[in-house]
Amino acid sequence: MNATNVPKQPHLRAIRMGLHALHQSVAVMRTDCHVCHSEGLAPRSQVLLIAGEREVPAMLYQIDGDQFEVNQVALSEAAWQALDICEGDIIQVRHAPVTESIAFVRRRVYGHRLEADAYAAIVRDVVQGRYTDVQLAAFLTATATLPLDEDETEHLTRAMVEVGQRLDWHSPLVVDKHCVGGLPGNRTTPLVVAIAAANGLVMPKTSSRAITSPAGTADTMETLAPVELDLATMRRVVQQQGGCLAWGGAMHLSPADDLFVRIERELDIDTEGQLVASVLSKKIAAGATHVVIDIPVGPTAKVRSQAEAGQLAARMSHVAKHFGLALRCLITDGSQPVGRGIGPALEARDVLAVFQGLAGAPQDLRQRAALVAGAVLEIGGVAAPGHGQALALQTLDNGQAWERFQRICQAQGGLREPPRATHVEPLVAPLSGRVNRIDNRKLSRLAKLAGAPERPAAGVELRVRLGEQVQAGQPLLLLHAQSTGELAYALDYARNVGSIISIGD
């Protein structure tokens, strides 16, 4: 072979830029860098960074001038951490190899369904960081426009389980629950876990952060106790208390899901197939054997009709069977938000009020939690069919649930007080009358514009419920925000979007 065919090793010294780009690995090289020339690298090339045994794909930018040396490459925080290097270490920068599984994505984009091996290959490459955001967006969009069928959903679920960790609790019966979002403030999970654990069930709960909602259970729980537990801590908490409330992302249970979720969030899309694969892959990987799924239905909830809910329940149950998972779906009322708070800390306060049986505790949250916990107690065999909800209410009323919750929080690192927002601003009723409609989607949007879930104290505090009489000038809700900018955006939205809370005769 001609010597010209052997490229010189493209070695450069790494420098840490301190650049924050979330998950994104970014490399910056000088426009006049010899490696750019010899490798034929251009701005926005996908490159492979190699340090010893570690590799990470990255996006390349080029920079003029002498901000650093020509034989250096500056890395973002994500790249720095993935490579686990020190200032001045030697790294190689190369063209990223062709991601073979992109051919499958392209087939799917053109409307062809894929087999199990294709999903396995795609998910493996996604988890290896080999997909650009544009490629991820194409995959997710293709499976929204031509929805995943039952076989594909099973393939994707299996692929997502196989690339992550899979927990084993050495118990024949491990319960879990999940709520198919869309209902602001529906934060039953901390209550359900405490009730289940207090009744002797094993419920090692892992939850996700928000996808398109103003708060996920992990976001809410984090305002009450640490949730980024390592596996050893989680095992200890579950062994001691029977249950825990951990962030699933830290467990690497379904690492592909976290990458999909970022893009779904940017696009604000969430499809049935992706939803089933996301939920079931996490439940299976988390070692659950018996699972209750709460599907709220309402005109402005994620699921809008009984028919749609029935179809989702059927799809979920069918796929679950392939994995030997016992599943029970509850189709519930999703016509208005649950509790008062929408946003991590505000929802946490509602949960605490129910635990503590305070006079002003939101009764709808209490009843919902008991409904879901009842189903968990029944599927877990500690309550007879039809008697779960009563046992759940009893566990709340006798203080055992609150007691158990505090012990779980202590074991996770300590119970803490949820933060309060620095800016609170009321939205008042423009006229007197009866509340006849609450738009869940607009409320969620409002809470997000106010800063939730990134700012845990931010969100919306509802002051009225469906059917209530209100007077003109009376606050309908309070906006909570951590910055004047976010408060202004939220107020601006509230003024221009039309009725969020409708008042009629």
Next chain:
Amino acid sequence: MNATNVPKQPHLRAIRMGLHALHQSVAVMRTDCHVCHSEGLAPRSQVLLIAGEREVPAMLYQIDGDQFEVNQVALSEAAWQALDICEGDIIQVRHAPVTESIAFVRRRVYGHRLEADAYAAIVRDVVQGRYTDVQLAAFLTATATLPLDEDETEHLTRAMVEVGQRLDWHSPLVVDKHCVGGLPGNRTTPLVVAIAAANGLVMPKTSSRAITSPAGTADTMETLAPVELDLATMRRVVQQQGGCLAWGGAMHLSPADDLFVRIERELDIDTEGQLVASVLSKKIAAGATHVVIDIPVGPTAKVRSQAEAGQLAARMSHVAKHFGLALRCLITDGSQPVGRGIGPALEARDVLAVFQGLAGAPQDLRQRAALVAGAVLEIGGVAAPGHGQALALQTLDNGQAWERFQRICQAQGGLREPPRATHVEPLVAPLSGRVNRIDNRKLSRLAKLAGAPERPAAGVELRVRLGEQVQAGQPLLLLHAQSTGELAYALDYARNVGSIISIGD
């Protein structure tokens, strides 16, 4: 209104980073910048940069430390040029406003077809730079997975015409041609323009750069003469010579198309609807009245069957009618590459050989150019039906086409010599036998890995044609590359991909 609702003006001083990120506008602010706090900005937020009357959406990164002042914001080259500012100018940085047309994209992602007003809104926002790459990818994928129907194709075409410049040549008859790619080396355009102009037709040709191929006509022409002409220059060239060969991008004829093409290239997808909208929007905007479309068909061409070609021709003709455009589609043989070169400079050499009537000139390129030029002469009314090809060959043979081409190049800024690659490496026949199959797609891929079209001299030089006898060890093709890295990638691909040129009995 409470004073806390009025955010302080988020003013910062702009500094130029010299960061090259292609089209992407990037802003870098310090992690501890007060504007990030007051506006609630996080890494990878979409922000709006405002300088006087000018605005540009940008991607935000944050950086630790004191590489610049806390009241400064560092901008990439794209942002700098879009804002047209000077070092130290005051700019505002805000949350990017919600892009309303994204709601239409979301509807399309979920499989609902869109009306004219939705396409108009999407394309307007795309051209304003309000779409992230992820959002662009979702739009393009959705229209690939559920292909655009005829009405939607018309809506998209009209939307793309309306956001750009539209040329008027003050002539009742303006001819144009387009080849639906997929056939490496099919570089007839310079020959067709010269033949048409030499026969008195008006042919102000604008061409694009490569989407997924190793060379577009603009890439090839650029190795022979300047193609980034402004409108005044283009008008002068056409007035003097009857024709020109300009890069369409510089004309802003269909600015949306250039943005779509970037993402289509990253995804390596190219759909019928997008293709029709792309081609027709550019022809209409360029002021054409009579257009010939060349559709090569072959097992490894973009269009693989007569049926598919017929359908594309029908769709193209149907949409063209809505815009009063006369269209003639030629369905041609696409079973093997045209000419010898694949890559900008190598194709330019083939074109020159045909113009100059050299002994070794590729006869297939000559015949194809005459076929397409013949159709143009007929549709343009300077040749009787069935006599166009003969007139085209005559115009080549009598030197009028070459003479006209040289004058066009001179008028565009001067004819130049295409560059030659620094590295040339043969791929030889592994056995003796007859060439019985040439894989166009693998050849294109090989030329791209060698550096085409970014490196104009790079690509593939074919040394054999279908049906030829070859001896073991005889070169089948020569790889041309400008860097050892690219040469190595191309060789690596050639060794591992399986037969690019198949040899049998």
